[in-house]
Amino acid sequence: MRLSLNKAVMGNCIINDNKTAIFNAFLKTKWLKLTWELEKILQKIMEMDEHFLPEDLIQYFEQAGNERISRATVYRTLKLLEEASIINSFHINDDFKKYERIKAHHDHMICNECGKIIEFYDERLERIQKEICDEYGFKADSHIMNITGKCIDCRNKR
Amino acid sequence: MRLSLNKAVMGNCIINDNKTAIFNAFLKTKWLKLTWELEKILQKIMEMDEHFLPEDLIQYFEQAGNERISRATVYRTLKLLEEASIINSFHINDDFKKYERIKAHHDHMICNECGKIIEFYDERLERIQKEICDEYGFKADSHIMNITGKCIDCRNKR
DNA sequence: AGCCTTATTGAGACTGAGTCTCAATATAAA
DNA sequence: TTTATATTGAGACTCAGTCTCAATAAGGCT
Numbered sequence: 001m002r003l004s005l006n007k008a009v010m011g012n013c014i015i016n017d018n019k020t021a022i023f024n025a026f027l028k029t030k031w032l033k034l035t036w037e038l039e040k041i042l043q044k045i046m047e048m049d050e051h052f053l054p055e056d057l058i059q060y061f062e063q064a065g066n067e068r069i070s071r072a073t074v075y076r077t078l079k080l081l082e083e084a085s086i087i088n089s090f091h092i093n094d095d096f097k098k099y100e101r102i103k104a105h106h107d108h109m110i111c112n113e114c115g116k117i118i119e120f121y122d123e124r125l126e127r128i129q130k131e132i133c134d135e136y137g138f139k140a141d142s143h144i145m146n147i148t149g150k151c152i153d154c155r156n157k158r
Numbered sequence: 159m160r161l162s163l164n165k166a167v168m169g170n171c172i173i174n175d176n177k178t179a180i181f182n183a184f185l186k187t188k189w190l191k192l193t194w195e196l197e198k199i200l201q202k203i204m205e206m207d208e209h210f211l212p213e214d215l216i217q218y219f220e221q222a223g224n225e226r227i228s229r230a231t232v233y234r235t236l237k238l239l240e241e242a243s244i245i246n247s248f249h250i251n252d253d254f255k256k257y258e259r260i261k262a263h264h265d266h267m268i269c270n271e272c273g274k275i276i277e278f279y280d281e282r283l284e285r286i287q288k289e290i291c292d293e294y295g296f297k298a299d300s301h302i303m304n305i306t307g308k309c310i311d312c313r314n315k316r
Numbered sequence: 317a318g319c320c321t322t323a324t325t326g327a328g329a330c331t332g333a334g335t336c337t338c339a340a341t342a343t344a345a346a
Numbered sequence: 347t348t349t350a351t352a353t354t355g356a357g358a359c360t361c362a363g364t365c366t367c368a369a370t371a372a373g374g375c376t
Contacts, residue, residue, distance in 0.1 A: 138267050147300075152294065326367105330364080344351090
């Protein structure tokens with residue numbers, strides 16, 4: 001079932017872009033090995049919609065016809081990918097932990113009527129946030145801003 | 159074990175401040191009843207440190223010597239209190255759902271070395287956030303901003 | 317104060333996301 | 347190719363949070 005990951009396979013693997021380098025570097029620093037499973041999971045994440053649940057991946061890799069990867073490995077890999085800053089996680093409505101792959105930094109508006117997630121980015125927020133941290137002598141390495149409320153579509157619906 | 163909640167008991171109950179009115183009004187709108195358990199939980203929350211876990215309350219109410227309130231009731235009541243905007247919840251480090259009682263609105267800096275939570279409030283953030291929402295036609299009813307990183311004490315430690 | 321309807325409670329079973337274990341296997345480096 | 351070490355999968359396990367349901371309490375009404 002498991003395939004060996006030789007040079008030929010690596011040659012046309014999906015993560016053969018600039019993320020590979022970043023990720024390999026990260027793996028090296030952690031003395032980790034690049035496995036076939038890790039590659040497949042990364043590939044799938046790249047294909048998926050931006051926000052996904054661990055369970056989405058698990059189901060995919062359990063479906064007949066697809067390569068099988070265990071739930072344990074999916075969770076383990078997600079942690080690695082997050083540490084390597086290739087994906088991000090956040091909570092919505094206190095329910096599930098969702099992931100998204102990192103593109104540019106952005107924050108979220110979450111409609112608690114239809115569940116839609118709107119991404120936005122505002123330079124001013126970033127700047128002010130930095131100023132606040134400086135004031136407190138706090139060295140930020142990331143932040144999350146989630147605004148919950150009602151989106152324009154749901155507001156117009158009545 | 160359970161006590162009846164008559165006028166006399168109500169007379170010197172702890173929630174006999176302005177929060178009582180708010181909360182009673184809320185209970186009315188939901189056709190809920192003010193119970194002895196609910197009161198005790200609210201009282202304990204007022205005494206507790208600002209940030210607490212459901213488990214903190216559960217343990218307290220399981221300890222010999224204290225009034226006993228079941229874990230189910232604790233969880234149920236926390237949900238009610240959150241709906242009534244008396245407490246707030248948020249996630250830290252993707253682990254647990256923490257609660258805090260609402261004082262003034264504020265955001266968080268979370269040190270991922272010592273776990274300390276620093277609260278801050280900045281008017282500019284609030285204003286800009288409002289502007290962004292307006293742009294998107296989004297009607298916000300709350301937001302969470304958590305900045306993670308290293309606090310000044312931990313930075314000085316080396 | 318007592319009655320009556322309806323909401324709330326507690327005990328404990330249950331759920332399900334996430335973790336852990338460990339033998340088998342794959343990787344990387346020499 | 348060999349060797350040392352990291353990773354995998356299956357499934358048991360954990361534990362925060364939910365659910366069920368019979369017993370009980372709250373609150374409105376008289």
